[in-house]
Every structure is written in structure tokens, then in C-alpha cells.
Amino acid sequence: MAGDSSKLTKSLRRVLIKVEQLTKQNSQFHLIFAINYSRKSDVTQACKSIAHRVKDSLIHPEDIDEELIEKELATSCVEFPCPDLLIRTSGExxxxxxxxxxxxxxxxxxxxxxxxxxxxxxxxxxxRSFQQRHGPYGSPND
Known part of the structure; x- marks a missing residue:
């Protein structure tokens, strides 16, 4: 789960915890619940974390790359943090x-x-839409 679930009701948080426990052994699909989640906040928090590590001399500025930033994002908790398909509902x-x-x-x-x-x-x-337009990795579609 990414985001801040603390503003949800206790009963809904319990349901989310139960769903996580019931599905943690699933290996075919990865589902990330983004609750009260802001990408800008996530990137800002990742930058702050990296800045503190530089300040504490744990890393050097030249060590900062995409991989390091990705490790600091909330979605680093899953094996494949970058989804192949995003489904946007409600006509948005x-x-x-x-x-x-x-x-x-x-x-x-x-x-x-x-x-x-x-x-x-x-x-x-x-x-089906995804299958029709998704080429193999490394193709011009990626």
C-alpha cells in the first residue's frame, strides 16, 4: 500500500490489513492500493531522505541516480514498482x-x-486493449 491510510476508519484499515495478509503469497499479479497518496509528496520525501543520507556522508551526490530514487519511493515495497498497465475509471x-x-x-x-x-x-x-498495443520489451512501443 502506498500513501497514508491513517485517515481511514479503523474498520476499513482492518479490511486492508486482512486483504494484504490474504494475498501476500500471490505471485501472478501485484496490486497497489494508493490511499490518500500524492506523487509529489512521495518524490519530495524520497529527495529529503536522499539529502539526509548525503548530509550524513552515507552517500555522495554522484551516487544519486534513478535506481536510488526509485528505492526511496513508496512503491519500492513491491518487486515491480512500475506497472505495465494503469486502468483509469470513471471517465477521468x-x-x-x-x-x-x-x-x-x-x-x-x-x-x-x-x-x-x-x-x-x-x-x-x-x-485486450493492452495486448493489442503492447509489444515485447525493447520494442518501439516501450
Whole structure:
């Protein structure tokens, strides 16, 4: 999970913890819940963390690269922090400060379906769209 879940009700936080526990052994799909999450805040926090490490002489400025920054982001908790596909529901056509760093090479799928109504049929449509435009890694599509 990325973001700040502290503003959620206790019962909803318990549900999220239970879902994490029930699915932690899943290896086929990775799902990140971004709750009260701001990409700008995440990048700012990563920069502050790196700045403190430079100040404390743990690293040198020339050690700072994309890999180091990615390790400091909230999504570093998963094996593949950069998604292959982002599904944007409810007709929204903007990312709205969401995972800006991680989405650099992500395929985007937009649907009018609202999240509660987004079911198997919509998911299959998104996957078919992704399959039609997604080339192998290293191709001009990446």
C-alpha cells in the first residue's frame, strides 16, 4: 500500500490489513492500493531522505541516480514498482498527481465505468486493449 491510510476508519484499515495478509503469497499479479497518496509528496520525501543520507556522508551526490530514487519511493515495497498497465475509471482522462515517476513507460486504459461497477467484463476489455498495443520489451512501443 502506498500513501497514508491513517485517515481511514479503523474498520476499513482492518479490511486492508486482512486483504494484504490474504494475498501476500500471490505471485501472478501485484496490486497497489494508493490511499490518500500524492506523487509529489512521495518524490519530495524520497529527495529529503536522499539529502539526509548525503548530509550524513552515507552517500555522495554522484551516487544519486534513478535506481536510488526509485528505492526511496513508496512503491519500492513491491518487486515491480512500475506497472505495465494503469486502468483509469470513471471517465477521468488525467493522472491527477498519481504515480508520475512509475508511469513513465506504462500503458494507459481509460474507461467510463465507475470503480464499483468495474468488473470482469471491463477488466477483460482493458486486458485486450493492452495486448493489442503492447509489444515485447525493447520494442518501439516501450
Amino acid at each position: 482522462l488525467r493522472l491527477r498527481n498519481f504515480m508520475l515517476w512509475q508511469l513513465a513507460h506504462t500503458e494507459l486504459y481509460f474507461t467510463q465505468a465507475l470503480w464499483p461497477d468495474f468488473g470482469k467484463t471491463e477488466f477483460v476489455k482493458a486486458l
